[in-house]
Amino acid sequence: MKKKLTGAQIVLEALKKEGIQHIFGIPGGVLIPLMDALYDEPEIKFMLTRHEQAAAHMADGFARATGRPAVCLATSGPGATNLVTGIATAHMDSIPMVAITGQVATSLIGNDAFQEVDITGITRPITKNNYLVKDVRELAQVFREAFYVAASGRPGPVLIDIPVDVQKASAEFDYPKEIELRSYKPKYEGHPIQIKKALELIAHSSRPIIYAGGGVVRSRASAELTEFARMTGIPVILTLMGLGGFPAGDELFCGMPGMHGTVYANHSLMETDLIIAVGARFDDRVTGKVDTFAPHARIIHIDIDSSSIGKNVRVDVPIVGDIKHVMRQMLLEAPKASCAPWRERIAEWKRKYPLEYKRDDKLHPQFIIEEINRLTGGEAIIATEVGQHQMWVAQFYRFKEPDLLITSGGLGTMGFGFPAAIGAQIGRPDKVVFDIAGDGSFQMNIQELTTAVENRIPVKVAVLNNCHLGMVRQWQELFYNKRYSGTILSPCTDFAAIAGAFGARGCRVSRPEEVAPALEASLKEKEVPFVIDFRIEPDEKVFPMVPAGASLDEMLSGIS
């Protein structure tokens, strides 16, 4: 007979089978059996965060940087609800993550016990699947299923809720090798007839454009996409989530579309006769007013999630499948598109409407981003928070590879970037990792400086500090008569001093000539986080801009 293990030991054995070496989290009353088992476990390192939300974002950042699922842990009740923002963030961006929560004893469930919350109920709409495990004999199977579901198909977060008595009970550990679920069968190959139809449309198009998104990054299909674009000669635009999926330095690259996209990307969408959508979902920030979006275009839409197809725009040729597989299928017979005049037209727009900012003696955020790009050779992992700085990064950083940009695109979670950067650094110790932040966002999870100091994680934080919630302020300035309601972060925080108090390093930069020396100093720091407090002007804005609800050809391009 096999040796029996406790539920807590089964959890750890299952995690090891899945190759997990880190758990990000905070313990609590109902997790003590699991924490006790961890005490003897040399192969799994517990990363104690200072807030559960940050634990979820760290697991998320780790998963984005490595392409492998990662694990966060929280106790029942408030611990579990603190994970919710992080789980929703991962869900919107299709990130493989397994969240483990402790639960009150099975005998108490439903009694409004101390620190009890129905976390499977709460997370049902924001997880790919979730489980409440009431029987220790089901634990191993549930873990196998959870990791399989999280990482396959369109990836996403899965939550496992484990009552304290289940952690203490014991059962034989038998980890299933094969897994098959009759209600979940992701489809990877594209249908050959649909692919043929798509290739015919491409062959007959004179103004085609590839519009690619996060699906390319998640499916690790950037090599295939790049080959396809170069082979056919079709220009490429990338959504925020797709940045890096095609090299920014390639002459076919046309930048990001949408609200803060390039003029040439948006013009291309308005004039194209064929959109080849690859792992992108026609988000409202991309399409602008959907009724006037791409009026001349037929649409080929490739996505592993059939519900993403036809959700926001009508589609002529739907192809359900994994991007990598479908791109390979399409490469076999990809035609050369006859679109040289079209490429020339786009090139003209590029010359006429480049992304630009005023190059004077003031400290401009765009310049700081260009300097980070230059001094890291474009090799660094860049995490961002959410707001103006995030859009400046998308516009001015030249992402040459996938997995270099870690940003909350779907949910738009402020406070995401810093813990995600820590997670990314743990997953990729060989890389330089920056969090490019705003002062508003950074303060939402600033407590994780301690976690980073404790674990000697040398992430760099470039705070583009304008002492405001800049993006909302920008809207107030442009559309609400400069009535700055609730957007002034006063007094302005001294981030270098805060970094010092946490045991990290920091400095302040107010002038352009100080940028490179400060960045160089941060790059030399290998032990603790380095926070640079860049003091930028509050009225610095993100342009171009398509106002909310306007059509893509109604861009504000004002250079301030």
Place this chain on the structure above:
Amino acid sequence: MEERVISLTVENRFGLLAKVAGLFSARGYNINSLVVAPTEDPEISRMVLTTSGDQRIIEQIIKQLNKVIGIIKVTDLCENDYLERELLLVKVNVANQKRTEIIELAELFKARIIDVARKFLTIELVSETRKVDGFLELLKPYGLKEVLRTGTVAVSRE
């Protein structure tokens, strides 16, 4: 707006009904009726739901349902021939000497009187949903005391 009858084969698992109901409410889709019951296989339950929306919404509903882990099969019964039934229990006022009229009406619809009280009759009807609608419409002028409908169950004819 189209009416659709969708049949789901689902894992007989905790939380699945909540998942389906949540999907509809979160995305603002209509559920006109929803019936859940076990099948011949104890591990599998059947849900039959009726919904309405334009073609794009119906397509989304079906795709979203297909995505739910735990739902084994989604069938849009309206794509082919199907049979549907609904059970109605209705209490009708019989004051004002209208008892005979009501009984005649019930006979016309092949409904059964299952309880007779001094002030009202309880009638049972098993029929297609639109006939149940029609029957209720005709009973309305007499005064409906209580109406109970089970919602539609349906099966394909193939």
